Amino acid sequence: MSEPVPVAVPRKGRPLEAVLERIATVGRDDRLERLADGVSNTLRYEKAITKDRVEAEAGPYERLAEYSDPNAPTEPEFTLLRDDRDGKPRRIVFDAATVDLGDVSLKLVGREEPFRALRTHEFALGFDSADLVLEEVVGIRPEGLGEIADVNDRIDPVDTDVRVVNGLGDTVYHTLMARPDRLRPGTDLDRAFLADYEGSLCISPRYERLVTAVLGTDALDGIDFVYPKPDEEEEAGIARTGVGVYLTVTGSTARDHGLVVGEHLFPSETVLMRNAAEGDPRVERAIAALDAEDATSEIRI
Structure with a gap:
């Protein structure tokens, strides 16, 4: 051979x-x-x-x-x-x-x-x-x-x-998450939600370009990226901010922080x-x- x-x-x-x-x-x-x-x-x-x-x-x-x-x-x-x-x-x-x-x-x-x-x-x-x-x-x-x-x-x-x-x-997903109080009754937590959303979006600093590519610049109009505090879990940072994007498989950790798990935006594989x-x-x-x-x-x- x-x-x-x-x-x-x-x-x-x-x-x-x-x-x-x-x-x-x-x-x-x-x-x-x-x-x-x-x-x-x-x-x-x-x-x-x-x-x-x-x-x-x-x-x-x-x-x-x-x-x-x-x-x-x-x-x-x-x-x-x-x-x-x-x-x-x-x-x-x-x-x-x-x-x-x-x-x-x-x-x-x-x-x-x-x-x-x-x-x-x-x-x-x-x-x-x-x-x-x-x-x-x-x-x-x-x-x-x-x-x-x-x-x-x-x-x-x-x-x-x-x-x-x-x-x-070996797929996990970059997933949209939010506190329940950020969602109006009957509203889905998805890309359409982000298109109308204005405010802070908590992400991991290393994923800023990735999230920008996944969401597109139009959807990010009126949105400011913020990041978890040092030594703070990403899900905790999202819960403090109100809305964010982070990696998840089942969403159990996000729910432990009181977050609603929304749309899987992009597979990490x-x-x-x-x-x-x-x-x-x-x-x-x-x-x-x-x-x-x-x-x-x-x-x-």
Whole structure:
């Protein structure tokens, strides 16, 4: 078989788990399921150490040597990074693994910013959060954006060659929320509500451009973005403000803060992306292998 196709993937977190689940779904043997479970369990344990929920029995270098075997090319490799906690301590994250999908093999390579690695042509294929595409390259227009299937039409080809292929189904939503006293009887909490609303809208600071792209500039006329206070939960900030947008799956935390959960404005999902300028028959085979027919994503581009 030819050399594996390099694929940029996140180093940790929900997006990496979604990638590993997709690999296990499209794979032809149990080894890929064991790989997905092993990497996910290792990183969950390391996250628990990072969050001081468990105490490690060995230091980071000893744990790293236990997890990674450089003489076993089919086994996953991990690496040490400095994270953003006080003192910049070490954290163990995913580094690489080679997976055989039958017609093609992939070299999954951990990157802190897979989307940007595709933008700079380091990789032809990669996985990352759809949020990053909106935050960095999707054009801002008067009208809003509601589906990832429409994202590619909003990307200026002069700006980047990266395009979304499909999603992995690990969906949470950027959702409109409000205190009940902000809603008139019989009023739905949706985009039409925002079109008539004037006042403060509480969002996470990192999502300002994303929310602007999702809602459109017309809907934001008369609206001012405000942000949660330091060390304040986003839902608490929205409850204090009255109206806001934040990520949710079930909305239970929002309801715990006395909020009404309104329209799902936009899905936050891990997506497979390609750099369209990097054409190669192996890349096409890789995309075909990863595009599972039973994928749970609503995105089919």
